[in-house]
Amino acid sequence: MSLAALEEVSVAFGARRILDKVTLSVDTGDFWTLIGPNGAGKSTLLGLFNGLTRAGSGKATYKGVEVTPKTAPLARREIGHVFQAADIDPRMPLSVFESVLSGTYGGLGLFKRPGEKEKNLARNALEAVGLSGLAKRPVGHLSGGERQRVALARALAQEPEFLLLDEPTASLDRQAQREILDSVSALQRQFRLTVFMVTHDLNAVFSLARQVAMLKEGRLIWAGPAQEAADAELLGTLYNVPVEIAECRGRRAVFF
Amino acid sequence: MESFLSYEFLRRALLMGVLGGSVCGAMGVFVVLWRMSLVGMCISHAAFAGALIGLWLGFPPLAGGLAAGLGAASLSGPLAERPGFSLDTAMGVIFSVVMSLAMLALGLLPGARIEGLSLIWGSLLTVTTLDLALMGAAACALFLFIFCFFKEIQAIIGHSQAALASGVPVRQIRRACLALLGLVVACALKAIGGLLIFSLIVTPAAAALQITYSLRLMFILSAAFGAVSAACGLWFSFHFALPAGAAIVLFSALILIACMIVSPKRKMPGAC
Numbered sequence: 001m002s003l004a005a006l007e008e009v010s011v012a013f014g015a016r017r018i019l020d021k022v023t024l025s026v027d028t029g030d031f032w033t034l035i036g037p038n039g040a041g042k043s044t045l046l047g048l049f050n051g052l053t054r055a056g057s058g059k060a061t062y063k064g065v066e067v068t069p070k071t072a073p074l075a076r077r078e079i080g081h082v083f084q085a086a087d088i089d090p091r092m093p094l095s096v097f098e099s100v101l102s103g104t105y106g107g108l109g110l111f112k113r114p115g116e117k118e119k120n121l122a123r124n125a126l127e128a129v130g131l132s133g134l135a136k137r138p139v140g141h142l143s144g145g146e147r148q149r150v151a152l153a154r155a156l157a158q159e160p161e162f163l164l165l166d167e168p169t170a171s172l173d174r175q176a177q178r179e180i181l182d183s184v185s186a187l188q189r190q191f192r193l194t195v196f197m198v199t200h201d202l203n204a205v206f207s208l209a210r211q212v213a214m215l216k217e218g219r220l221i222w223a224g225p226a227q228e229a230a231d232a233e234l235l236g237t238l239y240n241v242p243v244e245i246a247e248c249r250g251r252r253a254v255f256f
Numbered sequence: 257m258e259s260f261l262s263y264e265f266l267r268r269a270l271l272m273g274v275l276g277g278s279v280c281g282a283m284g285v286f287v288v289l290w291r292m293s294l295v296g297m298c299i300s301h302a303a304f305a306g307a308l309i310g311l312w313l314g315f316p317p318l319a320g321g322l323a324a325g326l327g328a329a330s331l332s333g334p335l336a337e338r339p340g341f342s343l344d345t346a347m348g349v350i351f352s353v354v355m356s357l358a359m360l361a362l363g364l365l366p367g368a369r370i371e372g373l374s375l376i377w378g379s380l381l382t383v384t385t386l387d388l389a390l391m392g393a394a395a396c397a398l399f400l401f402i403f404c405f406f407k408e409i410q411a412i413i414g415h416s417q418a419a420l421a422s423g424v425p426v427r428q429i430r431r432a433c434l435a436l437l438g439l440v441v442a443c444a445l446k447a448i449g450g451l452l453i454f455s456l457i458v459t460p461a462a463a464a465l466q467i468t469y470s471l472r473l474m475f476i477l478s479a480a481f482g483a484v485s486a487a488c489g490l491w492f493s494f495h496f497a498l499p500a501g502a503a504i505v506l507f508s509a510l511i512l513i514a515c516m517i518v519s520p521k522r523k524m525p526g527a528c
Contacts, residue, residue: 106424
């Protein structure tokens with residue numbers, strides 16, 4: 001069953017067309033990755049599902065309802081969104097626990113204080129990403145990888161059905177990348193989440209995702225099962241560089 | 257202290273200073289943590305220009321300040337949200353324009369321009385009961401806003417995009433905050449002065465940020481630093497015949513320096 005879908009969606013900022021008639025359907029329980037060169041429109045596409053990006057023409061739907069400025073707030077309560085790691089002022093007056101708890105505030109609504117239910121959600125989310133021990137630490141004191149896990153926990157505290165991940169491993173070292181991707185994979189299985197992840201890490205694509213979409217210059221040039229996406233010619237066309245695929249112990253790796 | 261408080265006008269000035277200082281201090285937390293110093297500076301100086309233009313046109317300065325402050329707040333909110341828009345440049349231009357308008361209005365004022373000049377330097381000693389009542393109303397509005405929307409404010413400070421994506425009404429909260437900034441500045445303008453008010457907004461919050469990792473405590477400390485700066489500045493001004501606004505702002509700067517010296521955050525990389 002389709003949880004979220006894009007139907008002939010185009011987006012333009014001024015005269016510049018960012019997305020061009022993109023059609024895509026995400027089923028419940030799917031794990032999608034979206035790949036493509038810089039400036040292809042990947043983050044713009046991701047924002048269509050929760051209304052952070054407004055469709056110029058065509059429509060984005062969530063649970064069969066068109067995502068509009070009026071319906072987006074309701075959709076956002078069920079859709080978690082993890083952004084790229086950003087620098088945080090080390091003096092920021094916010095603890096890790098408070099940061100994760102803030103994920104519940106949208107669903108809680110205005111004029112209501114977080115109660116035991118919300119605090120338990122935040123504690124469980126922190127435990128799920130392995131950061132329970134850092135709950136009281138100022139969020140600005142964490143490493144890049146830990147901050148991304150806090151961002152993941154904040155999205156989980158929302159109890160989302162659909163999780164959007166915008167390059168969650170960008171600018172992290174190899175170990176932190178592996179930890180984030182392992183967390184995402186485990187959480188997807190544990191909470192039966194539907195996941196849509198933008199990434200540049202092609203090796204993560206083939207080890208994690210079931211479905212792959214390829215975006216180039218705002219056009220969806222290919223979408224299908226991850227195993228079929230590991231095609232040197234297809235990836236070479238996507239990135240405009242020669243690509244080779246190697247297999248090692250049953251895993252596929254991409255070489256540029 | 258006894259002689260200081262024996263005068264009715266000084267008691268009123270002290271109350272206005274404490275109220276204005278605490279309100280400006282609490283307001284500064286938004287300005288410092290949301291990194292909107294330039295936007296805040298433009299709004300406060302627009303209110304200053306509006307008050308002077310109001311005076312020139314024969315309106316009460318408060319009405320002119322309020323109209324210009326709220327107008328600038330309602331303009332800068334949408335400007336700040338426009339993707340790809342150079343807010344820095346726009347605010348730089350707007351700041352120059354509103355300051356020119358302020359100086360123009362001051363130049364066009366007939367007579368000795370005493371009231372106009374007092375809007376620049378502030379005049380705590382001429383505060384009326386109406387000024388106090390308006391400042392009290394602005395203080396109630398701001399503290400009620402912080403109390404009612406504390407969790408939304410906290411979420412936006414943590415990560416505004418993530419807050420927006422999770423259903424927090426980020427734009428509405430930000431715009432309400434900018435409107436409150438316009439209101440606070442317009443109400444405190446007469447007492448503190450147009451040139452100094454912005455430093456009383458930013459400095460106590462910058463001092464509070466040096467010594468706490470709790471947002472709740474930062475609001476309380478910042479308001480307290482603003483109030484203490486106002487009370488001490490006024491006392492010094494009375495005893496040493498100094499301009500009250502300048503003494504208040506210099507006292508808040510002393511508090512900032514003291515907080516930087518004792519700050520547990522001062523040895524952290526990237527801290528300043």
